[in-house]
Amino acid sequence: EVQLVESGGGLVKPGGSLRLSCAGSGFVFSAYTLTWVRQPPGQGLEWVSSITTRGDSIRYADSMKGRFTISRDNARNSLFLQMDSLRADDTAIYFCARLRWGDDAFDIWGQGTVVSVSS
Amino acid sequence: EIVLTQSPGTLSLSPGERATLSCRASRSVSTSYLAWYQQKPGQAPRLLIYSSSSRATGIPNRFSGSGSGTDFTLTITRLEPEDFAVYYCQQYGGSPLYTFGPGTKLEIK
Numbered sequence: 097e098v099q100l101v102e103s104g105g106g107l108v109k110p111g112g113s114l115r116l117s118c119a120g121s122g123f124v125f126s127a128y129t130l131t132w133v134r135q136p137p138g139q140g141l142e143w144v145s146s147i148t149t150r151g152d153s154i155r156y157a158d159s160m161k162g163r164f165t166i167s168r169d170n171a172r173n174s175l176f177l178q179m180d181s182l183r184a185d186d187t188a189i190y191f192c193a194r195l196r197w198g199d200d201a202f203d204i205w206g207q208g209t210v211v212s213v214s215s
Numbered sequence: 216e217i218v219l220t221q222s223p224g225t226l227s228l229s230p231g232e233r234a235t236l237s238c239r240a241s242r243s244v245s246t247s248y249l250a251w252y253q254q255k256p257g258q259a260p261r262l263l264i265y266s267s268s269s270r271a272t273g274i275p276n277r278f279s280g281s282g283s284g285t286d287f288t289l290t291i292t293r294l295e296p297e298d299f300a301v302y303y304c305q306q307y308g309g310s311p312l313y314t315f316g317p318g319t320k321l322e323i324k
Contacts, residue, residue, distance in 0.1 A: 131313070133260075140303065140315055140316075140317050140318050141252075141254075141260065141303055141305075141315040141318075142315070143311060143312065143313035143314065143315070146312065146313075155312050157311045157312075158311065191259055191260070196262075196265060198247075199247050199248060199250075199265050199266045199307075200248060200307045200313075201250040201262055201265035201266070201271075201305075201307075202250070202252075202260070202262060202305075203262045203265070203271060203272075205259035205260055205261070205262075206259060207258075207259055208259055
């Protein structure tokens with residue numbers, strides 16, 4: 097079964113850090129661009145960051161630049177999101193997703209991991 | 216920045232009826248890079264339509280996508296009880312790289 101499983105969410109104080117992980121299985125992990133998307137409570141979806149197959153092209157949404165770092169370890173079929181200088185408005189469910197070849201639609205999603213930033 | 220607007224915000228229909236959901240972009244979007252997703256409460260989004268009109272794997276043929284330029288439509292013929300959910304359109308290639316619309320909630324009338 098093709099799947100992505102996130103982990104690493106939790107409660108953190110403003111200004112703190114958290115590292116999210118996303119484990120892929122059932123497909124050739126190294127062959128796909130991957131992405132993080134977040135969803136604040138009761139709100140819509142917001143793209144966070146994407147990384148190409150070998151990590152040679154990385155993009156971030158403007159509000160995450162300089163605070164979030166995306167990376168991947170293809171040998172371990174894992175995607176990561178290092179989040180620093182966290183703010184209350186970073187509170188959200190964080191999903192990892194796989195991009196389809198050619199049109200970049202997000203075809204496989206993980207179940208999400210919850211990040212809460214509060215004092 | 217490409218902004219996606221979805222209408223209506225909420226659509227109230229009965230099972231068996233036809234649903235028409237609209238997604239409008241602030242600038243032209245390539246038809247190759249417009250997708251639709253369905254999200255049910257407590258679940259991750261699910262890809263329904265990619266490249267404006269192609270159904271994703273396993274998606275029933277009552278779901279169809281159309282449109283070009285700045286106006287795109289998701290149509291669901293003969294609504295089933297499991298179709299009541301929130302629907303998002305998404306574009307790729309603008310700035311930011313990927314943007315989602317605010318969503319249309321399809322609720323049972």
